[in-house]
Amino acid sequence: MTFQEIADKLSAKFGQNILAIKSDVKPDPYILVSADSILEISKYLRDEENFDFLNSLSGVDLKGKLAAVYHISSLTSKDKIVIRVEVETANPTIPSVESIWKSANWHEREAFDLFGIVFSNHPDLRRILLPYDWEGHPLRKDYQVPEFYNGMKVPY
Amino acid sequence: MEIKSPISSTGKKLRTEEMIINMGPQHPSTHGVLRLELIVDGEIVNEVIPHLGYLHRCFEKHCEHMTNYQQVIPYVDRMDYVAAMNNELAYAIAVEKLLAIQIPERVDYIRVIMAELQRIASHLIAVGTYGIDIGAFTPFLYCFRDREKILDLFEITCGARLLYNYIWVGGLSHDLPTNFIPKTQSFIKEFRKTLKEVTDLLVYNEIFVKRTANIGVLPKDVAINYGCSGPMLRASGVDWDLRRDDPYSVYHKFDWKVIVGKGEVGTIGDCWDRNMVRVLEMEESLKIIEQAIVSIPEGNVQSAIPKRIRPNPGESYGRAESPRGELGFYVISDGTASPYRIKARSPAFVNLSVINEISRGSMIADLVAIMGSIDIVLGEVDR
Numbered sequence: 101m102t103f104q105e106i107a108d109k110l111s112a113k114f115g116q117n118i119l120a121i122k123s124d125v126k127p128d129p130y131i132l133v134s135a136d137s138i139l140e141i142s143k144y145l146r147d148e149e150n151f152d153f154l155n156s157l158s159g160v161d162l163k164g165k166l167a168a169v170y171h172i173s174s175l176t177s178k179d180k181i182v183i184r185v186e187v188e189t190a191n192p193t194i195p196s197v198e199s200i201w202k203s204a205n206w207h208e209r210e211a212f213d214l215f216g217i218v219f220s221n222h223p224d225l226r227r228i229l230l231p232y233d234w235e236g237h238p239l240r241k242d243y244q245v246p247e248f249y250n251g252m253k254v255p256y
Numbered sequence: 257m258e259i260k261s262p263i264s265s266t267g268k269k270l271r272t273e274e275m276i277i278n279m280g281p282q283h284p285s286t287h288g289v290l291r292l293e294l295i296v297d298g299e300i301v302n303e304v305i306p307h308l309g310y311l312h313r314c315f316e317k318h319c320e321h322m323t324n325y326q327q328v329i330p331y332v333d334r335m336d337y338v339a340a341m342n343n344e345l346a347y348a349i350a351v352e353k354l355l356a357i358q359i360p361e362r363v364d365y366i367r368v369i370m371a372e373l374q375r376i377a378s379h380l381i382a383v384g385t386y387g388i389d390i391g392a393f394t395p396f397l398y399c400f401r402d403r404e405k406i407l408d409l410f411e412i413t414c415g416a417r418l419l420y421n422y423i424w425v426g427g428l429s430h431d432l433p434t435n436f437i438p439k440t441q442s443f444i445k446e447f448r449k450t451l452k453e454v455t456d457l458l459v460y461n462e463i464f465v466k467r468t469a470n471i472g473v474l475p476k477d478v479a480i481n482y483g484c485s486g487p488m489l490r491a492s493g494v495d496w497d498l499r500r501d502d503p504y505s506v507y508h509k510f511d512w513k514v515i516v517g518k519g520e521v522g523t524i525g526d527c528w529d530r531n532m533v534r535v536l537e538m539e540e541s542l543k544i545i546e547q548a549i550v551s552i553p554e555g556n557v558q559s560a561i562p563k564r565i566r567p568n569p570g571e572s573y574g575r576a577e578s579p580r581g582e583l584g585f586y587v588i589s590d591g592t593a594s595p596y597r598i599k600a601r602s603p604a605f606v607n608l609s610v611i612n613e614i615s616r617g618s619m620i621a622d623l624v625a626i627m628g629s630i631d632i633v634l635g636e637v638d639r
Contacts, residue, residue, distance in 0.1 A: 126570040127353050152480050156573070156601035158586050169586065171573050171601075175480060175496050182573070203483025206609040214316070229309040229638060238317055 101179045103129050106149070114141060122184075130169070130182035135194045138185050142170075142200040150174045151181065154197070157207035159215035161241045166192045166217050187217070189240075196222040214239040274302060277620075281310050285389050285624040288634030292611075292623075299619045304612045308605075311638035319598040325351050325425055325565040328598065333419040335600060336636040338381050341374035341410075342578035343636075344423035349504055350574025350585035351425045354567045362555035363427050364506040369440070369548050370410075370422065371505075371576075372541040376447070377406040378579035379534040379541075382631040386531055387458050389628035390467045395458040402450045405443050412436065426561040437549055444542050451538055459528075459535055468531065469522030472614045472626035479525070482610040485603050486581025487533040488630060491517035492525035498577040505576075510547045512540045527629035534579075534631070566593050580604045580631060602636040 103123060110131060111118045117137035123129045133141055145151040155171040170183040185194050196219035197204045208219040209228040216237035219225060227234065233250070236243055247254060263269055274297050281289040289310035295303040315335060319328050332347045333340040345367055352359065384399030407417040412433050414422040422429050458464055474484070479492040489496055497514040499507040515536040517529035567589040575584035581603030590596040607630050615626050 126568065127356065127572045128570075130571075154483055155575070155582065156584055156586060156599065158597075158599035158601075160588065160597050171584070171586065175494065178501055201483065202478075202481045202613075203606055203609065206605065227309075229312040231309070238314065239320075 101149075101177070103181070106179070106181050107131055109149070110141065110144075113144065117141070128182055130184045132184050132186065135185050135187050138170075138183070139195045139197060139200070141183065142172075142197045145172060145181070145183075146200050149179075150176050151179070152176070154201035154203045154207070155180075157197075157204055157211060159211035159217050159239065161189075161215060161239060162186065163241055164189055166215055168194055168211060168217055170197070192217045193220055194218070195220050196225075198222055213237070216240065272297070279620075279623070285627055286634075287385065287627070287632060288637075290608075290632070290634055290637070292627075294620065294623070296620065299621075301615055301618055301620060301623055304615050304623070306608060306611060308608075308634075309638055311634045313639070315600060315639040316598055319595055322594050324593055325567075325595060328595070329424065330419065330421050332600075333421060334635060335602065335639055336378075336578060336580065336583075336604070336633045337418060338633055339374050339378040339579045340419050341370045341423065342378075342576065343583065344420065345371050345505070346574060346576035346578065346583040347585050348423050348425050349576055350572055350587045351565070351567070353574045354570060354572040354587055354589055355425070355562065355565065357426055357560060357562065359426065359560050360555040360557065361506070361553050363557050363560070365548050365552045366428060366432060366557065367423055368505050368507060368510075369545055369552075370413075372544045372548075373406050373409060373440075375541050375579045376538050377403045379538050380406075382534050382579070383454065383458070383531060386628040386631075387464070389624050390464055392458055392461065392464060395454050398450055398454055398457070402447055405446070409436065409440060409443065412439070424561055425565060427559070428557040431557045432552075437552075440545065440549055444546060447542065448539075451535070455535060459532060465521050465528060467622075468527040468625055468629070471522075471527045471618065471622045472629060473523045474525040474610065474614050476525070478610065478613060482613065483606045484581070484610055485606065486577065486579065487530055487537065488581060488607045488610075490515060491529040491533045493517055493519075498575060498582055502575070506548075507544070509551075510544045512543045515540060527625050530629040530631075564593070566591070575601070578603060580633065580636070581607060600636075600639055602639060604630075604632040604634075604636045605639075608632050608637055 107121045117134045120132040151172045151174045153173050153175050158169045160167040165186045166189050167186045173180045211217045213227040274295050277294045279292040280286040281291045291307040293305040322328050332343045336343050380399040380403040384396040387395040411417050414420050414430050474492045476492045479489050495516050515533050517524050569591045571588040573586045575582050584601035586599040588597040615623050
């Protein structure tokens with residue numbers, strides 16, 4: 101399936117929830133979907149279209165908005181698709197897809213840790229790479245490196 | 257497994273309860289600094305909670321502060337520090353995809369040779385140290401002796417033995433030295449003997465088989481759902497290799513086969529299978545190198561290196577098969593000379609996430625066997 105075929109299928113099925121089809125983004129175009137529909141779309145992609153493999157889930161800071169980018173592929177048909185969800189930085193909540201692909205578990209924890217995206221219904225949303233008492237989310241573009249951590253001066 | 261509460265000889269029943277044991281961060285079987293919080297009932301592991309991040313060094317944040325895409329490459333080296341060539345290759349693929357540039361064929365051939373040599377070196381560490389985890393010391397020495405020879409080959413090529421900065425976006429830092437091809441050919445000849453020795457010494461050794469067969473069985477559907485890749489996925493019986501199924505570089509020109517776990521001495525997807533896939537893959541890598549080295553075309557390895565890398569705004573996900581699995585780089589460009597965002601999808605990170613699933617109900621000693629068979633490199637897990 102080409103990118104356009106999958107995009108057409110998704111927009112026929114989910115209509116309003118497909119916000120934009122960015123086929124002009126080179127080299128990997130993506131489909132922008134609404135945060136509320138990501139769980140349903142994931143379920144559809146896995147069960148109906150055979151996308152059984154979540155390659156990667158990345159957080160992105162778009163300055164004012166946060167995005168979660170899902171790289172999904174199929175081991176049987178070798179198709180690939182990129183789905184993107186954007187939320188306001190003030191209220192960054194996205195439903196977790198952990199129930200669809202277990203690999204999302206750690207990827208979502210990583211995005212939560214480094215970007216502060218909250219994945220609702222995640223079974224175990226803790227920090228994963230940083231210490232559990234770390235403050236702030238370092239990969240945000242406006243992140244200020246703290247001068248002290250637990251009373252210790254952070255050297256540069 | 258049901259555990260009867262212990263009864264003393266006077267007939268008194270003893271307490272049985274779960275307890276928490278910390279394995280690591282300083283534990284030889286964790287191959288680095290990884291802490292596993294084990295909830296155990298006696299010797300039986302009920303749950304494994306991994307705690308990562310001891311080696312986290314903000315790779316992704318560093319990348320955003322680079323002033324040039326080439327500057328990221330030394331950082332990429334330090335992710336999976338025992339397979340640096342493969343990391344560089346995956347990163348170069350992602351950025352070249354973003355730039356849409358054509359690479360001279362000679363560069364592609366040399367990259368494949370280097371990546372496959374590196375895969376052998378990495379698998380030698382995996383197999384050798386796995387032997388140590390299980391209690392077999394000798395195969396480790398054989399493996400490291402031959403890994404040294406590969407590192408010598410890298411050293412005559414680019415001067416470095418571990419962290420090369422060799423594969424650049426668009427080309428290579430050096431062309432092959434004149435004695436590289438004969439030296440590699442003689443290495444291949446010698447290495448086939450070692451491979452047989454290791455197989456005889458370790459893989460079919462009865463103690464080794466008893467420790468690894470039917471341990472940590474990872475079923476096919478679980479492996480896919482957890483996003484496992486590389487030898488981990490193939491050992492579970494999934495016939496999937498990016499070098500064949502999403503061909504990059506010049507892999508499609510060579511004749512080799514994808515190794516899949518067969519459950520020869522136990523169940524498909526057990527620790528023995530994962531180790532065996534690595535051993536057999538080394539032979540396949542040798543085949544690729546043999547074919548590549550005789551057909552390598554002439555050319556200039558630096559002709560396609562862009563003077564100034566300033567990709568158009570866009571994003572690309574480039575991936576390659578590293579010794580541990582699918583290594584992907586998600587690169588977003590905003591049109592400036594420094595990357596807007598780079599995310600590394602590291603295979604060891606994803607492979608490790610399945611550990612709780614496959615070690616539930618096993619003994620603590622088996623957990624060591626399972627950990628070793630996943631073959632993690634903490635530099636890549638924590639990034």
